[in-house]
Amino acid sequence: MKPVTSPIVTTLTTDLLVIGGGVIGLSCALHIMETSPALRVSILDAPTNPGIASRAAAGMLAPLAEFEEESDLFRLSMESFDYYPEFLARFCPHGPRVEPRGLLIPASDASQARSRRIAEFASRFAEIEELSGAALHEAEPALHGGRCTAALRIPGGIVNPRLMHDALSAEFLRRGGSFIRQRLRAVEFEEATLTAVLLDDETRVEPVQALLATGAWSHHLGELFGLHLDVTPIKGQIARFDVPDGWLRHVVHEHHIYLAPRSGQGIVVGATMEDVGFSPSVDGGVNRDLHRLAVELAPGLRRIPISESWIGFRPRMGNGEPLMGLAQGRANLLVALGHFRNGILLAPVTGRRLAQAWTGLGDCSSGSIKTC
Numbered sequence: 439m440k441p442v443t444s445p446i447v448t449t450l451t452t453d454l455l456v457i458g459g460g461v462i463g464l465s466c467a468l469h470i471m472e473t474s475p476a477l478r479v480s481i482l483d484a485p486t487n488p489g490i491a492s493r494a495a496a497g498m499l500a501p502l503a504e505f506e507e508e509s510d511l512f513r514l515s516m517e518s519f520d521y522y523p524e525f526l527a528r529f530c531p532h533g534p535r536v537e538p539r540g541l542l543i544p545a546s547d548a549s550q551a552r553s554r555r556i557a558e559f560a561s562r563f564a565e566i567e568e569l570s571g572a573a574l575h576e577a578e579p580a581l582h583g584g585r586c587t588a589a590l591r592i593p594g595g596i597v598n599p600r601l602m603h604d605a606l607s608a609e610f611l612r613r614g615g616s617f618i619r620q621r622l623r624a625v626e627f628e629e630a631t632l633t634a635v636l637l638d639d640e641t642r643v644e645p646v647q648a649l650l651a652t653g654a655w656s657h658h659l660g661e662l663f664g665l666h667l668d669v670t671p672i673k674g675q676i677a678r679f680d681v682p683d684g685w686l687r688h689v690v691h692e693h694h695i696y697l698a699p700r701s702g703q704g705i706v707v708g709a710t711m712e713d714v715g716f717s718p719s720v721d722g723g724v725n726r727d728l729h730r731l732a733v734e735l736a737p738g739l740r741r742i743p744i745s746e747s748w749i750g751f752r753p754r755m756g757n758g759e760p761l762m763g764l765a766q767g768r769a770n771l772l773v774a775l776g777h778f779r780n781g782i783l784l785a786p787v788t789g790r791r792l793a794q795a796w797t798g799l800g801d802c803s804s805g806s807i808k809t810c
């Protein structure tokens with residue numbers, strides 16, 4: 439009789455398993471490690487393209503343009519914007535840094551109603567300027583001859599998300615964290631307590647606590663954990679033009695169409711908002727549309743070909759608001775997900791909030807931390 443063989447199962451134990459290695463997961467891990475330096479923390483992410491959604495982002499820090507009314511989420515976004523320089527100095531000691539760029543909100547023709555709403559709203563929180571004619575073209579020569587003949591200038595900034603993701607990952611390793619690059623296959627619970635996470639290569643991870651920072655993939659992965667997370671992936675296609683630094687000085691933000699200059703990386707133009715599931719393709723027709731829209735704003739881009747284009751998936755919750763805190767009915771499972779268009783902006787404050795939740799685990803339902 440042949441001996442019965444069973445697969446070799448490696449068992450890992452860890453104090454905190456963060457599922458999802460994008461900027462949200464990394465920020466949470468780093469903040470929690472700071473409050474509890476002896477903690478063993480692992481981040482589980484896909485074997486290929488870790489942090490794929492974070493790295494696809496444009497990197498705009500634009501709370502005054504993304505929100506047009508006061509809400510908890512707007513306040514959280516402003517808190518994150520203000521905290522950004524300190525966050526980067528703490529967790530990305532070698533850069534990148536926020537590039538403080540004014541945001542130009544086009545205020546001509548079809549954009550007038552939006553710019554008026556933003557002017558009314560943003561002026562309650564920041565200095566705003568109305569620029570038209572010569573003043574606009576002096577401030578932003580690249581718009582000369584384009585359809586934007588008047589604009590509102592409001593404070594904002596940009597951070598390079600690829601450099602930030604690299605830097606946060608390096609800092610996580612430097613502080614003793616470890617990455618596990620595998621796919622998650624199944625989970626085990628004993629009543630309300632998560633006891634094990636089983637991976638594709640037969641590894642069994644037994645965490646004391648776990649955190650789901652699974653972005654656009656949260657619906658499917660949440661089901662494995664018995665959570666119904668109402669998260670839809672919203673695809674965005676983005677393109678990049680190679681132009682010298684200074685070619686465009688501001689971020690031009692017309693909500694779904696924006697031009698964002700990144701130091702050393704030209705201009706990023708984005709982005710579509712497509713509810714088409716996880717369709718991974720880059721569409722040539724969309725690239726042509728992005729190019730045309732970019733040229734309408736900055737006519738000099740007509741002669742410059744798109745040098746790179748890619749897609750990303752935004753995690754949109756049914757109510758448009760992220761979830762952060764202890765998962766309802768689960769003893770040792772936290773969530774930080776659903777940041778939709780503002781994952782890069784909200785990463786610092788999300789980490790800070792989750793670390794606060796961590797220190798009071800079992801009582802996360804106060805302040806802006808919700809049980810969910």
Ligand code: GLY
Pocket residue numbers: 496498674708709752778779780
């Ligand atoms: N934050 C810009 C976008 O999601 O396209």
